[in-house]
Amino acid sequence: MLQPGEDSTARCRTTCESVDTPAASKACGRALDLAVSRGPRQLRFTRRLLDDPPRIRTWLRQLLVDCEDAFFAETWSRVHPQLMADARHKTDLLHHKGLAEALASVSSAVTLDEAAGRITVDKLANGHTTAAGSLLLVPTSLGRPHLMVLHRYGWQPVLHYPAGSTELAAPASVEQLGLRLTALSHPVRMRLCRQLARSSFTTTELAQTHNMTAPETSRHLAVLRKAGLTTTRRRGRYVLHQLDVTMVARLGSDFLEGILR
Missing domain, CATH: 1.10.10.10 (Winged helix-like DNA-binding domain superfamily/Winged helix DNA-binding domain)
Structure with missing residues (x-):
């Protein structure tokens, strides 16, 4: 933890001395500045990350594996068949009936204007992006009824949608x-x-x-x-x-x- 009156910039400078390019050194300094503003715990972790990236990557990878075993494995085994079936269905529609049919099966709020080369998602939020002919569809069994569009200029847009049931539920008596x-x-x-x-x-x-x-x-x-x-x-x-x-x-x-x- 930083002591009162201690120059945090001076303490952090040694972490970036081994960086051999000006751009990387600038990015390193920026990361440390942000960490200092957030607190001593964030600063300690950032210094560890910059000092030994492979070790932190190994630790983080193992943490994610442990979390998968502890929290997500049971749920994933339950929802995986439905997600795979939905993905196969969308792929079949795309190959045999075209993009418009595949998007329509995602949600009635998603439409394709083939002439303009534009996909529109009917949501209250406004935004737009461009993509080099690619769109990633990600089904979820846990997000109903939300239809989320993740986009950033120059990045591949992602459409996160609730997977449909492969069978219609029987009407209640x-x-x-x-x-x-x-x-x-x-x-x-x-x-x-x-x-x-x-x-x-x-x-x-x-x-x-x-x-x-x-x-x-x-x-x-x-x-x-x-x-x-x-x-x-x-x-x-x-x-x-x-x-x-x-x-x-x-x-x-x-x-x-x-x-x-």
Whole structure:
């Protein structure tokens, strides 16, 4: 940590002395200046990065591998088949029906003006970029309903879109619709849904948050589960509950279909 009155620039100068080109030395100095402005921890890390880049790259690579094992492996194994199926579908459309059809399958908000050579994404945000005939489509199973466009002048633009289901969900029965509407009519279950929409929780965690007993919480969760509004998964000896956001989002269309068919 820097001591009071110590010249941080003087301390950092030695880190950049080994840089052999003016441009690299300037970039090094700029990085150190930014680190100094952000604080001593950032400065220490920046100095380590500049002093021994291979070591930091190895450390960062291992950190990402550890994070993949700890946080993402289970989710990736679950969503990978859907993402691969979506990618194959888009590729087939591109090869057999053209770019316009492939983009239309991404979202109705994406259109192609072939005459002008322009792809338009209907969003509230305004922006534009140019690309040398390339666009990267990246499907996601976790980003619904967001359609994101990542672009920077001179870089390949990226369209990040929610992957579509390969199968149409069966319409809900009138009985199931009644169960769902009844389940959501109770204020306690509405509050539980609000929390379960953000993440997954155990019965004990929900009971503590809402000042209820575990049996009372279990009864409300059973109603939501019977209505098909929540999902459960086991982690060790704990059962985690989470709101099925996709199912809840379909309630309006399912209700109309149910009363009109």
